[in-house]
Amino acid sequence: MGAELLTIGTELLLGQIVDTNAGWMAQRLAEAGIDVHYKSTVGDNWNRIDAAMRLAMSRADVVIMTGGLGPTEDDLTRDVLAAVLGRPLVLDPRVLSAIEQRFAHRRVAMPENNRKQAMVPEGAEVLHNPRGTAPGLWVRQGRSALVCMPGVPSEMKPMLLDQVIPRLRTAFDIRSRIVSRVLKTCGISESALDERIGDYFRDMRNPTIGVLAHAGEIHVRLTCKGEDPGEIAARLDALEEKIRARLGHLVFGRDDEKLEAVVGRLLRARQSTLAVAESCTGGLIASRLTDVPGSSDYFERGVVAYSLEAKRRLLNVPADLLERHGAVSLAVARAMAIGVRKTSGAALGLATTGIAGPSGGTPDTPVGLVCAALAWDGGEGAREFRLLGDREQVKYRGAQMALEMLRRHLLGVPMDEV
Amino acid sequence: MGAELLTIGTELLLGQIVDTNAGWMAQRLAEAGIDVHYKSTVGDNWNRIDAAMRLAMSRADVVIMTGGLGPTEDDLTRDVLAAVLGRPLVLDPRVLSAIEQRFAHRRVAMPENNRKQAMVPEGAEVLHNPRGTAPGLWVRQGRSALVCMPGVPSEMKPMLLDQVIPRLRTAFDIRSRIVSRVLKTCGISESALDERIGDYFRDMRNPTIGVLAHAGEIHVRLTCKGEDPGEIAARLDALEEKIRARLGHLVFGRDDEKLEAVVGRLLRARQSTLAVAESCTGGLIASRLTDVPGSSDYFERGVVAYSLEAKRRLLNVPADLLERHGAVSLAVARAMAIGVRKTSGAALGLATTGIAGPSGGTPDTPVGLVCAALAWDGGEGAREFRLLGDREQVKYRGAQMALEMLRRHLLGVPMDEV
Numbered sequence: 001m002g003a004e005l006l007t008i009g010t011e012l013l014l015g016q017i018v019d020t021n022a023g024w025m026a027q028r029l030a031e032a033g034i035d036v037h038y039k040s041t042v043g044d045n046w047n048r049i050d051a052a053m054r055l056a057m058s059r060a061d062v063v064i065m066t067g068g069l070g071p072t073e074d075d076l077t078r079d080v081l082a083a084v085l086g087r088p089l090v091l092d093p094r095v096l097s098a099i100e101q102r103f104a105h106r107r108v109a110m111p112e113n114n115r116k117q118a119m120v121p122e123g124a125e126v127l128h129n130p131r132g133t134a135p136g137l138w139v140r141q142g143r144s145a146l147v148c149m150p151g152v153p154s155e156m157k158p159m160l161l162d163q164v165i166p167r168l169r170t171a172f173d174i175r176s177r178i179v180s181r182v183l184k185t186c187g188i189s190e191s192a193l194d195e196r197i198g199d200y201f202r203d204m205r206n207p208t209i210g211v212l213a214h215a216g217e218i219h220v221r222l223t224c225k226g227e228d229p230g231e232i233a234a235r236l237d238a239l240e241e242k243i244r245a246r247l248g249h250l251v252f253g254r255d256d257e258k259l260e261a262v263v264g265r266l267l268r269a270r271q272s273t274l275a276v277a278e279s280c281t282g283g284l285i286a287s288r289l290t291d292v293p294g295s296s297d298y299f300e301r302g303v304v305a306y307s308l309e310a311k312r313r314l315l316n317v318p319a320d321l322l323e324r325h326g327a328v329s330l331a332v333a334r335a336m337a338i339g340v341r342k343t344s345g346a347a348l349g350l351a352t353t354g355i356a357g358p359s360g361g362t363p364d365t366p367v368g369l370v371c372a373a374l375a376w377d378g379g380e381g382a383r384e385f386r387l388l389g390d391r392e393q394v395k396y397r398g399a400q401m402a403l404e405m406l407r408r409h410l411l412g413v414p415m416d417e418v
Numbered sequence: 419m420g421a422e423l424l425t426i427g428t429e430l431l432l433g434q435i436v437d438t439n440a441g442w443m444a445q446r447l448a449e450a451g452i453d454v455h456y457k458s459t460v461g462d463n464w465n466r467i468d469a470a471m472r473l474a475m476s477r478a479d480v481v482i483m484t485g486g487l488g489p490t491e492d493d494l495t496r497d498v499l500a501a502v503l504g505r506p507l508v509l510d511p512r513v514l515s516a517i518e519q520r521f522a523h524r525r526v527a528m529p530e531n532n533r534k535q536a537m538v539p540e541g542a543e544v545l546h547n548p549r550g551t552a553p554g555l556w557v558r559q560g561r562s563a564l565v566c567m568p569g570v571p572s573e574m575k576p577m578l579l580d581q582v583i584p585r586l587r588t589a590f591d592i593r594s595r596i597v598s599r600v601l602k603t604c605g606i607s608e609s610a611l612d613e614r615i616g617d618y619f620r621d622m623r624n625p626t627i628g629v630l631a632h633a634g635e636i637h638v639r640l641t642c643k644g645e646d647p648g649e650i651a652a653r654l655d656a657l658e659e660k661i662r663a664r665l666g667h668l669v670f671g672r673d674d675e676k677l678e679a680v681v682g683r684l685l686r687a688r689q690s691t692l693a694v695a696e697s698c699t700g701g702l703i704a705s706r707l708t709d710v711p712g713s714s715d716y717f718e719r720g721v722v723a724y725s726l727e728a729k730r731r732l733l734n735v736p737a738d739l740l741e742r743h744g745a746v747s748l749a750v751a752r753a754m755a756i757g758v759r760k761t762s763g764a765a766l767g768l769a770t771t772g773i774a775g776p777s778g779g780t781p782d783t784p785v786g787l788v789c790a791a792l793a794w795d796g797g798e799g800a801r802e803f804r805l806l807g808d809r810e811q812v813k814y815r816g817a818q819m820a821l822e823m824l825r826r827h828l829l830g831v832p833m834d835e836v
Contacts, residue, residue, distance in 0.1 A: 013457055014448055015441025022459075023433025030432055037466060039431055041440075041457040048455060055473070276722075282708025283701035286722040290700025291810055293776055295724075301732065302722030304694075304704040310719035310762065314732075344728065358711055392709055 001172050002037040003029060004060035006052055008067040008077055009151060010043035021066050021153055025160060032165045033176040033225075034062065044074040053084045061144055062168060064160075067151030069134035071113040077148055078137070082121040085141055089119040095126055099133050127163045131155045138167060145171055175227040181236050183220045183243060185250045186259060186404045187415070193218055196246050200239070207239050215393060216400030217259070220251075249413045252404070259403050260288040266410040267298035267348075274406070275344035276302040277315050277336040279327065280354035280370055285399045300346040305336065315339030315351075328353050328365045330382040333373035337382075341375040348409075349375040352402050354385075356394045370398035374405050381405070383415055419590050420455040421447060422478035424470055426485040426495055427569060428461035439484050439571055443578060450583045451594040451643075452480065462492040471502045479562055480586060482578075485569030487552035489531040495566055496555070500539040503559055507537040513544055517551050545581045549573045556585060563589055593645045599654050601638045601661060603668045604677060604822045605833070611636055614664050618657070625657050633811060634818035635677070638669075667831045670822070677821050678706040684828040685716035685766075692824070693762035694720040695733050695754040697745065698772035698788055703817045718764040723754065733757030733769075746771050746783045748800040751791035755800075759793040766827075767793040770820050772803075774812045788816035792823050799823070801833055 005025055011017045019041065026036045037060060042052045049068070056063040068077030082089045096118035103110040117134055120126055127136030127149070134150040136159050147164050149156045168174065185193065190213055194201075197220070201209045207224035222239050226232040244251055253262045267274055276285050276299075286302030289295050303314050308327060311317040316339040317332060325331040333353050341349025354370030361367035368389070373382035383405065387397040408415050423443055429435045437459065444454045455478060460470045467486070474481040486495030500507045514536035521528040535552055538544055545554030545567070552568040554577050565582050567574045586592065603611065608631055612619075615638070619627045625642035640657050644650040662669055671680045685692055694703050694717075704720030707713050721732050726745060729735040734757040735750060743749040751771050759767025772788030779785035786807070791800035801823060805815040826833050 012441075013444060013454055015444040018436070018438060018441050020436060023430075023436050026431060026433040036431055037461070037463075038470070039459040043455065045455075051477075052456070059469075278701075278704075281705075282713075282717075283696075283704025283720050283722070284708075286696075286701025287699075287705045287813070290702075290722070290724065290774075291813070293809055295700075299722075299724050301724055301728035302701050302720070303732075304701065304708070304717075304720030304722075306708065306714050306717050306719055313761075314719065314721075356708075391711055395705070395709070 001034065001062065001174070002060050003034050003062040003064060004038040004040070004056040005036055006056050006063060006065045007039075007041045007151070008044065008049060008065060009041075010045075010074075012041050012067070012151075013043040021151065021156060024153070024157070025064065025066075028160060028165065029064075031178050031180070032169060033174045033178065034165075034168055034172075044068060044076060046076055046080060049076055049080045050084060053080060057084070057141070057144055057146070061172065062147070063144065064147045064149070064164070066149045066156055069117065069136075069148060069150050071111065071116055071133070075116075078116075078119060078121070081137070081139070081146065081148060085121055085139065085146075087122040087124075090122050091115075092118050092120045092126055095120065095135050098128075098135075102133055127159055129155055129159060131158070136163065138164070140171070176225055177227070177229070177232070178223060178225045179229075179232045179236060180221055180223045181240065182255050183222070183240065183247075183251045184253045184257065184259075185218050185220070185247065186216060186252055186400060186407075188218060188250050190218055193220070193247075197243055200243065204239065207235055209239075209243075215389075216397040249408065249411050252407060258288075258292075259400060259407070261292045263403050263407050263410070264289065264292045264295055264298060266407065268294075270410060272348060272410070273298050273300045273346040274348045274350060275300045275340045275346035277340035277349065277351040278302065278304050279306060279311070279336070279352060280356045281352045281395050281399045281402065282306070282356070284395050285350065285352065285402055288399060288403070300344050301340075303340055311336060314343070316343065326365065328355055328369060328371060330371050330373070330384060333371035334375070334380050334382045337373040337375035337380055347377065348406065350402055350406050351375075352398050354394070354398055356391045356398070358391060368394050370394065370401065372398070372402040372405055374409055376409065381409070381415065419452065419480065419592070420478050421452050421480040421482060422456040422458070422474040423454055424474050424481060424483045425457075425459045425569070426462065426467060426483060427459075428463075428492075430459050430485070430569075431461040439569065439574060442571070442575070443482065443484075446578060446583065447482075449596045449598070450587060451592045451596065452583075452586055452590075462486060462494060464494055464498060467494055467498045468502060471498060475502070475559070475562055475564070479590070480565070481562065482565045482567070482582070484567045484574055487535065487554075487566060487568050489529065489535055489551070493534075496534075496537060496539070499555070499557070499564065499566060503539055503557065503564075505540040505542075508540050509533075510536050510538050510544055513538065513553050516546075516553075520551055545577055547573055547577060549576070554581065556582070558589070594643060595645070595647070595650070596641060596643045597647075597650045597654060598639055598641045599658065600673050601640070601658065601665075601669045602671045602675065602677075603636050603638070603665065604634060604670055604818060604825075606636060606668050608636055611638070611665075615661055618661065622657065625653055627657075627661075633807075634815040667826065667829050670825060676706075676710075677818060677825070679710045681821050681825050681828070682707065682710045682713055682716060684825065686712075688828060690766060690828070691716050691718045691764040692766045692768060693718045693758045693764035695758035695767065695769040696720065696722050697724060697729070697754070697770060698774045699770045699813050699817045699820065700724070700774070702813050703768065703770065703820055706817060706821070718762050719758075721758055729754060732761070734761065744783065746773055746787060746789060748789050748791070748802060751789035752793070752798050752800045755791040755793035755798055765795065766824065768820055768824050769793075770816055772812070772816055774809045774816070776809060786812050788812065788819065790816070790820040790823055792820075792827055794827065799827070799833065
C-alpha cells in the first residue's frame with residue numbers, strides 16, 4: 001500500500017511559505033505503517049490540480065491533500081475533487097451550522113463566501129475541524145482513499161493523527177507500525193561514538209540504529225517496526241538499555257528533551273541555584289535557560305559582561321588577570337565563574353569567554369575559541385573548546401558546551417570523558 | 419515556458435530533512451522570469467525516479483533536479499537520467515581529475531566509489547562544483563533542458579544562480595524578471611497599516627504590494643516584473659518612496675535587515691552605548707544584540723535579573739517599589755532601566771519585566787504582559803504591552819518591543835505613534 005502527498009497552494013510552490021507539513025505528515029504516516037512514495041506540490045490552478053489529483057490516484061492507493069479548502073476564489077481543492085470524482089457538491093447542513101456558530105461566537109456576521117466551505121462531494125465523510133472553519137474530507141473511490149485537510153499546521157496535525165490515520169489503518173487493514181526513539185549526546189565526537197556502539201549500528205536489524213549530527217549534539221535514533229506496540233516498546237527498551245550501558249552519562253536526554261531543560265531538572269532536583277556570566281555567548285545561555293517554564297526556581301541571575309569594565313566591576317575579575325592572560329583565557333573564565341557565584345550568592349557560577357567572530361581572532365585566540373568555567377562550593381573547573389561555524393553557531397555551540405559542563409558537574413562525572 | 423522541480427532523496431520524502439531547497443529555487447527562478455508549475459519529491463528508488471523524470475519531461479520544458487549525485491549506491495540520479503535519455507554514461511577525465519585533486523588536497527586517498535561521480539551522460543555539459551565532489555549536469559534533449567544539481571544547499575545555491583539561471587535565460591530567450599523588495603515595520607497593527615497604505619495595495623498593478631505578518635513585525639513586499647533591471651529598480655524606488663512618505667520611521671529596515679542590526683547601526687552612528695536589564699526576556703535581548711558582528715563597540719553589558727534579590731542588588735531597584743507595585747510594573751521597569759544605566763555607565767539603559775508564562779499570571783498581571791523601559795541622560799520612558807503566544811513567543815515579542823522603543827528613541831520619534 002503506497003500513499004502520495006499532494007500539497008496545494010501557489011505560496012508553497014513559489015517558496016513564499018516553507019512547506020513543513022509534507023515532511024511532518026510523511027513521518028507520522030511512516031510511523032503508522034503507511035509508506036509515502038511521492039510528494040508533490042501544485043499551485044492554485046484548476047487544470048494543474050486536476051492533473052495532479054488524477055495522476056496521484058493512478059499511482060497511489062491513498063492520496064492525502066492539504067490546502068485549498070478556504071473560502072476564497074483561489075481555494076479550488078473541493079471543487080476539483082468533486083469534478084475528478086464525477087460527483088456533485090452538496091451542502092452539508094451540520095458543517096454549515098458549525099461554521100455559523102464559529103462566527104456567532106466571535107460576534108461577527110458570516111461572510112457569504114464561507115458557505116462554500118460547507119459544500120462537500122456527495123458521499124464524502126466530513127472530518128471535523130475544531131480549530132478552524134475548513135472541515136476535512138474523507139472519500140473512498142474504488143480501492144482508493146482520498147483525504148483533504150486544511151493547510152494550516154495547527155488544524156491539519158490533530159486531524160491527521162486523530163481522524164485520518166485511524167481510518168487508514170482500518171480501511172487498509174494495516175497492522176504494523178514504526179516507532180522511533182532518539183537518544184541525545186553532547187560533547188562526544190561521531191568517531192568516539194562509533195568506537196563505543198559502532199557494532200550495534202552495523203549488526204542491528206530491528207530496531208535499526210542511525211546517527212545524526214546536530215549543532216553541538218549527536219543523536220542516536222533507534223527505529224523499530226512491528227505490529228504489537230508492547231513488543232516494539234520492549235525491543236526499544238532493551239536496545240536503549242544496552243546503548244546506555246555503553247554510553248552512560250553521555251546520553252543527556254531522549255526525544256524532544258533539550259539540554260537546558262535537562263540541566264534545569266537536575267538543578268531543581270538538587271535544590272541548587274545558578275548564576276551565569278557570559279561574554280562571547282552574549283546572553284544566549286541565560287536566554288536558553290529561561291526558555292524553560294519554571295526556570296525562575298533555580299536561575300538566580302545572568303550577567304552579560306561584554307566590556308572589560310563589566311568583567312572587572314560586575315564580576316570582580318582582577319585587572320591584572322585580564323592584562324596578563326587576556327580576556328579570552330581559562331584564567332579569566334574561571335575568575336568570571338567565581339565572581340558571578342560570589343556576587344549572586346547562587347550555589348553555582350557558570351561563565352564563558354571567547355571569540356565568536358567573524359573578526360577579532362588572532363593566532364593565539366582564533367575565532368571559535370571558547371573558554372568555559374564552572375565554580376561551586378569548594379572548587380572550580382575550566383575548559384577550552386575550539387568550535388566551528390559562523391558567529392551564531394559559535395555562540396550556540398559555546399552555550400552548549402558550557403551547559404554540558406554544568407550537567408556533568410551536577411551528575412558528578414568528569415567533563416573530559418568522551 | 420514552465421519548469422518543474424524534482425527533489426530526490428528518501429530522507430526528504432520521509433521528512434527526516436526539511437526540504438528548504440525547493441522553495442528557495444522556486445523563488446530564485448520566479449525572480450529570473452521562470453515559472454515553476456510543479457514541485458515533486460521521490461525517494462532513492464530507480465523505478466520511481468525514472469517515472470518521475472519521464473513525467474516531468476512530458477509536462478515541463480525545464481526539469482531541475484537536486485540530490486542523488488553522491489558516490490554511494492543510493493545515489494541513482496545520474497544513472498537513471500542516462501537511461502531515460504537513452505544515452506551511455508562516459509567518464510569525464512576533467513571531472514575525475516577535479517575530484518582527485520579535492521582528495522589530494524585533504525591528503526586522503528580517493529575511494530573507488532567517487533569515480534562514479536565523474537561519469538556523465540553523453541552530450542551533457544558538466545556544471546563545475548567548487549564546494550563539493552558532485553558536479554552538476556546540464557543536458558538539452560529536443561526543446562527541453564534537464565538540470566541535475568547536488569542536494570547540499572551550499573553547493574546547489576551558487577550553481578543555480580551562477581550557472582543554471584544564466585543558461586536557462588539564454589536557452590529560452592527569457593527577458594523578463596521579477597524583483598521583490600521587503601519593507602519591515604514593527605509596533606504597528608495590520609489594520610493601522612491598511613489605513614495608511616491600503617489604497618496602494620488595492621490599486622497597484624506593477625509593482626504589486628503584499629502584506630505579511632511575522633512574529634512582532636509586519637512586512638510590506640513590493641514585487642515588480644519587467645525586462646529592464648534599471649526600469650524595475652526605478653519603479654520599486656518610486657513606490658518605496660511613496661510608502662515611506664506615508665509610513666516614515668515606522669519602516670525600520672529593508673529585506674534581510676534585522677531589528678537588532680538596525681538598532682546597532684544607530685547606536686554606532688551616534689557613538690552611544692547601551693546596557694540592558696532583562697527579567698521576562700531572560701537574556702534574549704542581549705543575545706540578539708550580540709548576534710550582530712561588532713556589537714562589542716556599543717553593547718556595554720547585560721543583566722538578567724530574574725530574582726527580586728538581583729533586581730535590588732544589581733540594579734538598585736528600591737525594595738519598597740518592588741513591594742508597592744510588584745515586580746511586573748511600569749515603575750519597576752523604569753527603575754531597572756535607570757539602575758542598569760547608572761551602574762554600567764552606559765549612555766542608555768533598556769529594561770524589561772513581564773510574565774512570559776505559561777503559569778504565573780494573575781488577573782492584574784496576565785501571561786503576556788510585558789513592561790519595557792528606557793533610561794537616557796535626563797529622562798526615561800516606559801510602556802506596557804499585552805502580547806500573545808507561548809513562553810518563547812512572549813519572550814521574542816517582548817524583546818522586539820523593547821528594541822523598537824530603543825530604535826524610536828534613537829530616531830527621536832514617540833513610541834506610541836502607530
